[in-house]
Amino acid sequence: MIIKKTISVPKETLIEDGVKGVQKQVLLGPADGAPTFTMRQFSVNAGGYTFFHSHDFEHEIYILKGYGIARKDREEIPISADMVILVEPNELHQIVNNGTEELVFLCLIPNINE
């Protein structure tokens, strides 16, 4: 059994074209011996956004704090704390923080992609 405080997990700032104001933490994953899937936590600053992209694996997302928008191909859906999102494989998606406070969410993926 591995137990961690999330605050103890290092934060990586994503610095790439197409992403703004995003920090990532790998809370549980292959490095911990997790066999199947990986739990990451993302913090998005006000005005920030994740990649607008698609890939062949799913996301399972839980919004912990804040509010924003889940963008898909032709639609934008308001999101806020205590909502969950399934992003299906090969589906275009982006999380946008159009609010005034930090947006924090868990995003889990199958291990092979981490």
Place this chain on the structure above:
Amino acid sequence: MIIKKTISVPKETLIEDGVKGVQKQVLLGPADGAPTFTMRQFSVNAGGYTFFHSHDFEHEIYILKGYGIARKDREEIPISADMVILVEPNELHQIVNNGTEELVFLCLIPNINE
């Protein structure tokens, strides 16, 4: 893309020997088309507890609210909000709410076991 408020997901009260004061919600899983793993949310009343058992698959747990104890074979570890737990396959485990408020956590498992 599937988006839900967690409050909209039905709660099932677990009524079995070895479990007390526990409600379960399947937030995202095979019924939603989730291909690999399932996100469940558990609420444990003050004085309640989950099964003390083991199985051949892992748990990835995120504590959302409250505090309690993670029990393993010969050890009890205090847990509280914003902690994560990896329960490894075949490891004895139990979550106990020895606090005075509701303990709420996410517990994810590989799909084949849901």
